[in-house]
Amino acid sequence: MSSLPACFQAKFCLAFAALLVLSATPATATNYDETKVGDYQLPDPLVCNDGSRVTKAETWFNKRRPEILEAYSAEIFGRSPDAGTNVTFNAWEIATNALGGTAVRKQIEINFSGTPDGPFAHLLLYTPAGKTSAPTFLCLQFNGNYTVIDDPAIAIFPSWNGKNGALALPKNPVRGEFARNWKIPETIARGFGIAVIDYREIEPDLPNGAGFKFGVHKNFPPPAADGWGAIGAWAWGASRALDYLATDKDVDMQRVILFGHSRLGKTALWAGAQDTRFAAVIANCSGEMGASLSRRDYGETVDDVAKHFPYWMCGNFQKYAGHWTNLPVDSHSLLSLIAPRPLFLNTGSEDRWGDPHGEFLAALAATPVYALLGKTGITETNFPPLDHALQHDIGFNCHTGTHDVLPTDWDIFLDFADAYFAQKN
Numbered sequence: 001m002s003s004l005p006a007c008f009q010a011k012f013c014l015a016f017a018a019l020l021v022l023s024a025t026p027a028t029a030t031n032y033d034e035t036k037v038g039d040y041q042l043p044d045p046l047v048c049n050d051g052s053r054v055t056k057a058e059t060w061f062n063k064r065r066p067e068i069l070e071a072y073s074a075e076i077f078g079r080s081p082d083a084g085t086n087v088t089f090n091a092w093e094i095a096t097n098a099l100g101g102t103a104v105r106k107q108i109e110i111n112f113s114g115t116p117d118g119p120f121a122h123l124l125l126y127t128p129a130g131k132t133s134a135p136t137f138l139c140l141q142f143n144g145n146y147t148v149i150d151d152p153a154i155a156i157f158p159s160w161n162g163k164n165g166a167l168a169l170p171k172n173p174v175r176g177e178f179a180r181n182w183k184i185p186e187t188i189a190r191g192f193g194i195a196v197i198d199y200r201e202i203e204p205d206l207p208n209g210a211g212f213k214f215g216v217h218k219n220f221p222p223p224a225a226d227g228w229g230a231i232g233a234w235a236w237g238a239s240r241a242l243d244y245l246a247t248d249k250d251v252d253m254q255r256v257i258l259f260g261h262s263r264l265g266k267t268a269l270w271a272g273a274q275d276t277r278f279a280a281v282i283a284n285c286s287g288e289m290g291a292s293l294s295r296r297d298y299g300e301t302v303d304d305v306a307k308h309f310p311y312w313m314c315g316n317f318q319k320y321a322g323h324w325t326n327l328p329v330d331s332h333s334l335l336s337l338i339a340p341r342p343l344f345l346n347t348g349s350e351d352r353w354g355d356p357h358g359e360f361l362a363a364l365a366a367t368p369v370y371a372l373l374g375k376t377g378i379t380e381t382n383f384p385p386l387d388h389a390l391q392h393d394i395g396f397n398c399h400t401g402t403h404d405v406l407p408t409d410w411d412i413f414l415d416f417a418d419a420y421f422a423q424k425n
Helices: 057-075 184-189 208-215 230-245 263-274 302-308 315-320 331-336 356-374 407-422
Strands: 088-099 101-113 120-128 135-143 159-161 166-168 193-198 251-261 280-284 343-348 393-398
Touching: 057 315, 057 331, 057 356, 101 166, 101 184, 101 230, 120 135, 120 230, 135 263, 135 356, 135 407, 159 393, 166 356, 184 193, 193 230, 208 230, 230 251, 230 263, 230 331, 251 263, 251 407, 280 407, 302 315, 331 356, 343 356, 343 407, 356 393, 393 407
Parallel strands: 135 193, 135 251, 251 280, 280 343, 343 393
Antiparallel strands: 088 101, 101 120, 120 193, 159 166
């Protein structure tokens, strides 16, 4: 085992970016009444910009899909830079007898610039012992890697505090604090690997986009009106983590499943839309500008995102505050960009802000694209019973509970992954 990466002891200096201009749209009361959702019409994902209808898979891939991708790049999440050639990886720890001998543990430093200035992120990877080319979950997550499992060997690094904009070691770290959300031993026992990365290391999630100065944005020119926001940055970082997994013999590059919750669910959808190397995507409680329909006035809206989280999106997104029907796309368009790869949407009955019904309707509206490509989307027309997973090429589940990842959700995710990837050797 080599020594800990140099950035562990590096000194960081802080500064704050200038405040981004917030939307001036007047605040309106959040609607939680289905009778007040209002009428809306979704853009047809199978009608091209010139009005022609897509009837062949070739037309979808060569014409319509690029149009939708361009709309998201220009108007919603912004244009991400190319992969670049300066990203480097250092697997500074490899333990072949982790978790009581059931797993191989690797801790990898990702240097997004290849220079001592970084920025750096730390990928924690477990794969089943004695197994090469394992199907693997790549998970964007909100906390230090030490929180996902009670494993004393996991290094603890400084992390960003979104409230005060400070970078520091946690004062009272609790190993495995959020282990219930991940079920790593069970995932390994089912034959899957799992890799986790703290999204704040890719780019700090600081108010008003102050994190741009310290994350991967700093290595690229200042974003223009159609330049990538924070979600674009986190998605780009997920693809760089995939770059590493492509080099690891214990991971099957053809069977990497991207997972994200909440704002990271939005990120997973955008990363999966851009990077077709991801074999499947699981978005948990992704809500507005994720899987939930934007034209549907329920819970969080375009206005809420534009006002409170403008730095997540590109500058052009601001013009849709108060003008939702002018959006060239809606969430079903984003879901269609994952086709024909497996996609699973999970949400919670008490997550009214995230609009579970809106996510189901978006999945239903994306189904024609999956059908065009010979896959099965949502075949049910009514919202399913709670805790009753629909296991199709577009899967859907609404658990009983809040905006969270429940242990029972992971059982469903594993069943979903099993259906597509576990049968391979």
